[in-house]
Amino acid sequence: MKKITIVLAVLVGLQSCKQEAKKEESPNLSEEFAEVLNNYYEDGLKLNPINATTAGDHRYNDVFANALSDEYTAKAKAHFEGYKVKLANFPIENLTESEQMSKAILAWECDINLNEFNHNANLTPIDQMWSPNLFIGQLASGSSAQPFNTVEDYEKWMKRVDGFLAWLSSAEDKMREGMEKGHVLPKSLIKKVLPQLESQTVQDLDQHLFYSPIKNFPESFSEEDKAKLVEAYQTMIKDKIIPAYEKLHAFMANEYMDAGRESSGIQGEPDGDAYYAHQIKKYTTTNMTADEIHELGLNEVARIRSEMEKIKEQVGFEGDLKAFFDYVRNNKELMPFTEPKQVIDNFNAIHDRMKPQIEKLFDVKPKTPFEVRRTETFREKSASAEYNPGSLDGTRPGIFYTPIPEVTKYNVYSDESLFLHEAIPGHHYQISLTQESDVLPKFRKLLWYSGYGEGWALYSESLGTELGLYTDPYQLFGMLGAEMHRAIRLVVDTGLHSKGWTREQAIQYSLDNEAESEASITSEIERYMANPGQALSYKIGQLKIRELRKKASDALGDKFDIRQFHNQVLETGCVPLALLEDKINTWIKENS
Template identity: 75%
Template sequence: MIKKMLAMACLAIVFTACKKEVTTNNTADEVNISARFNEMLDNYYEEGLQLNPVQATFTGDNRFNDQFPNPLADETVAKVKGYYTKYKQELEQFDDATLSDSEKMTKAILKWECDMNLEGFRFKQDYFPIDQMWSINLVAGQLASGASAQPFKTVEDYNNWLKRLEGYLAWMVSAEEKMKEGMQQGYVLPKSLILKVIPQLEALTVEDLDKHLFYNPVKSFPEGFSEEDKKQLTDAYGKMVSEKIIPAYKSLHTFMSTEYLKAGRESSGISDVPNGADFYNYQIKLYTTTNMTADQIHELGLAEVARISSEMETIKEQVGYKGDLKSFFDHVRNKKELMPFTEPQQVIDNFNAIHDRMKPQIEKLFDVKPKTPFEVRRTEAFREKSASAEYNPGSLDGTRPGIFYTPIPDVTKYNTYSDESLFLHEAIPGHHYQISLTQESTELPKFRKTLWYSGYGEGWALYSESLGKELGLYTDPYQYFGMLGAEMHRAIRLVVDTGLHAKGWTREQAIQYSLDNEAESEAGITSEIERYMANPGQALSYKIGQLKIRELRAKAEAALGDKFDIRQFHNEVLETGCVPLALLEDKINNWIAASK
C-alpha cells in the first residue's frame, strides 16, 4: 500500500516530466508489437504460397509455376496441418489489448482460418478428390489450355508447365487410390455425379494431339521463339501428352466408368456417408460463416421463396400473362424473343452492351473503382456443358484481367432474360469490384487479399444484383423478372441444399421443387442440383450473405437518415475484403456509431 501511495505521489509530482518518456516507451512497444505481428502475417502468407503454388500462380506470383505438391499425399497433409497449428499457436502470443482495431480484425480472421482448416481434417474429404465441378482436374484443364493463369510467354514458362504436370500426374494416381479406399469405407459419389465426370475424363483421352487440350500451348508460340526452341518444346509436349497425360486419363476414365460407377451410391445427400451429418454442419459454418442450423436455413428458404413468388406474380400481371406462375416460368423459358442469338459472340456482345448501359450510373453508387481490367469470355469447351457462369479473378498486380466466363453450349437455346442480373453478380459491381478492390488494397496484409469467404463474397455478388434499377438496368420487365428469378434461385438453394443433405431429399425431389418455383430450364436446374450434391453447403452462402448486407444497409439508412451516403456504405463493406459475416456486422455497427 505504501509503495502504491509513493508511486502515485511520484506520478503526481513529476507527471509532466515523466509523460514524454512513458509515451515514447509505449509507442516503441506498440511499434515493436505491430512489427512482429506483421512479420508473422508475412510469414503466414509466404509459407501458404509454398504449400499451394497453384494458388500463387492464380494471384500472379510466378515463383512456383513449376510446382504441384500432391494435396492427397500424407507428407503434404502433414505439412498443411503443421502450418495451421503453428500459426494458431503464434497468434496466441498477441494480446488484443496491444493491437490496433485493424490488427484485431486480422487476428480474428487468421484464427478463423486456422480453426476451420484444422477442423476440416476431421472429415474424409480426400475420399472425394474428383467431381464434375469443383475438383483439381478441372483447374488443371483450365491451366493447360494456355488461356488461364499459367503463363506461356517464355521458354522457361513452357518448361515450368511440363514440370508442374509431373506433380499433377502424381495427383491423378493418388486420386484413383483414394477413391478405391473410399469405396471400401463407404465414401463414394452418387451415381448421377459419376456419370457427369466420365465424359469430362473421356474428352481428354483423345489421341489426336491437335485436338487435345493439353497440347494447346505449343499450337500458338509467342513471337521471338527460335525454331530450335519451338521444335524442342513441340516434341516435349507431344511426348508428355501422348505418353503420360493420355494414359493417365484413360486409366482414370476406365476406373470411374466401371468399378467406381458400379459402386456409386443411389442416395443424393452427404448424410448417407459416414459422419455425413457432422460434415454438413461443418460445411454450413464454413460457407455461411454463421452458426445457423440446417433447420433454421431451411425455414428461412421457404419464407424467402414465398416472398419472392409474390413479387413474381406482380411482374407476370405487368406483362399481361394470364396463366398461373408455374406456367409463366415455362413461358419465359421458351419465349423465342428471349432467345435471339445465332452466334456465341452475340452473347458476349450483349454482356458488353449491358456494361456500357450502366457506366453512366456507376459513380452514383461507387466512388472507388478497381484498376484491374475486365473481360467477358466464353467458357472453355471441355467443361462448358456442366459449367455455370463464373468469375476468375485477375492477378494481384493487375496484369491479368478479371474474367467473366459464360457457358454457351447451344447458342440457339441461350435465354437472355437473366443476363443483366448475371452481369451484376459475376462482373460489375459484383465479383470483379469486390475481388479486385481487395487485391489492389494497400492497407490489407497480403494473406487477406486472396481470402475467400462465400458468405461475404457471394453475399456481396447477390446484393449487387439488387442494384440494377439504381444502375439504369431492369427497364425491361423480363430482365427484372430475371433478377427476381436469380434471387429465387438462391432462395431455393436454402431449401434444396438442406433438403438434400439434412432432410433426406432425393435428387429428383430437389429438381422438381426447383422446377415448381423458378424459370430455369430443366437441364440447368439438374446441373445446379448436382452441383449442390458435390459440394454440400456452398450454395447456402449467397442468400445468407445477401440478407445480412441488406439488413446492414437498412440499419445504416434508418440510423443515419440524411447523413447516409450509399458510396461510403459500399466503401465500408468492400474495403476490408472478405471477412466472416459477424466481423462485417461489427465493422458496420462501429461505422454507424462513428457517423452519427
C-alpha cells in the first residue's frame, strides 16, 4: 500500500500534540479558551441556522440564511478572521492535549473557509446533487430534521421558507453574474436540475412536497388551527413557492442552458486549477496534488482488479473481467425484489446478521437510534445512498436513505458493503459517537471533514468478514466493487478536473473497471462534475486509517486491541487526517 504523506502547514504547533506531559495552566486560561470555542459554535449556528436545526437545536427554525448575499459574505469573513485573531491569544504550550487539538482544528476551519472566498463557487449555487434547494425539500417533507409538532413549528417553517425564497432569487442573480464571468454549469448538469425544479411547480397541492406537513397534522391541533394553517400553506405554495420555481425553471431551461458549458471539468472555468487545488485540500485535508492522486488511483484500480479476478474464478465465470461486470450488472438472480419495502427489509436483515459480532470490534456503541428509509421521490432519480445524522440529544434517529427508483432493477450485490458504509459501523457510529461525547467541545460535534468521515466509512466496509458478512462471493465482490468505485474516483475526478477528460471518457473508464450500471455510473460522474474534489476523500481517508491500523498492529503485537484502536480513531470526532495520524502515533508510543 502506498503511504499517504500528510502536511498541514496551517496546524502550527501540531508536534506539541505528541507530548506526554503538558504544562500546568491557570483555570482562568482554560475557561477563557473554552469560552472562545463555545462562542465559535454559537456564532456558527447563527451563520448557519440549518446546522442548528439538524443538530436538534430549534432556536433558529424560522431562519434561512442567504449565504449568497454580500452582507452574509462580509459577516462570514469577519467571523473566521475574528476567531483567527482570538486563537493567537492562546499559546500552544499553555494548552492541554485536547485543547491543542481543538486549537489546531479551529485554525484549520478558519483558514480553509477563508480560502473559499478567494474563488467563485457561489456563482454556480445550484446543481443536481448538493445545493440547498434539495435539502430544503427534505425539510419540507415534514419527516426530516425540521419539526412539525406545534402550531408554532408550522409558523416557523413559513418564515424559513420566506428566507429560502430570498436565497432562490439570489441564486438566479448569481448565475446571471456567473454567465458574464464564465462560471456556469455544464449543460449535462443543467438538464438534471430542470426536472427537480419542475417537480415543485405542480398545481395539485395534495401532490406538492411543501404541502406534506398539512397532510400530517398532530392529533392535538384544534380544527380552528388546522383551518388557519391550511389556508396559510395553500397561499404560501400558490403565491410564493410555485411562482418562484417556475421563474427559476424558465431561466435555467432557456438563458442558462444556452450559456451552459460544453466542458465537463472545473478546468473549463476561469481559475479552475486553483479552485480544484483548494477543493482537494478541503476534502482530503492533505496537500496532495491532482497528479499524485491520479497516480494513486491508477495503482489502486490495478490492485483491486487482481482481487476481483479471484472472485470471478471462484464463481466459475469464464469470460474476462469486463464481461463479468456485465454479468453481475444484469444478473436477474441479484435483482430479487418487487416492492421497495423488500429493499429496506434486506438492509435490516444485514444488520441482524452482524449484531452478534459487533462487540468483537467495538466496545463503545452509540445510543442514538437508527433507521433505514427510502429516499424521497422528488430527488430519488439523482440521489445516491446517504446517511443523515440524528440530533445531538439522540431523540431523532440517524437515517440511512437508499434510493429505489426502479425496484425490479435493484441489484443487491453490494448491499452488505453499502450498509457497513452508510450505517453501522460507518457513518452512524462515527457521527453519533461524536455527537454523544461528553468531553468534546460543541463546535467539534458538528464538524465534517470528508477525508476522515468518508475515509472511516470506506474503512468500515473492509470489516465485513470480521462481522460475519461477505459469506456470499457476490457480496464479497460487492465490497471489492465498492472499493473499486472509490479508487476509480481518484482517477476520474482528477481526470475531469485537471486532465481535460470529458464526461463520456469518465463514464467509459468507470464502465471498463466496475460493475455498476451505466445509469448509476452516469449519475456518479455528474456528481463529481458538480462538486470537484469531494469524491477523492473516501479512498484517501480509508488508506490512511488502514495504514495506521497496520502500523499500530505491527508496533504493539500482542498488545494490539482492535477495539481500542477503533476507540482512538472515533473518540476525537471528525478531524483533519494529520491530527488523526499524530494521535495514533502518540497512542502507539504510550502503549509500546
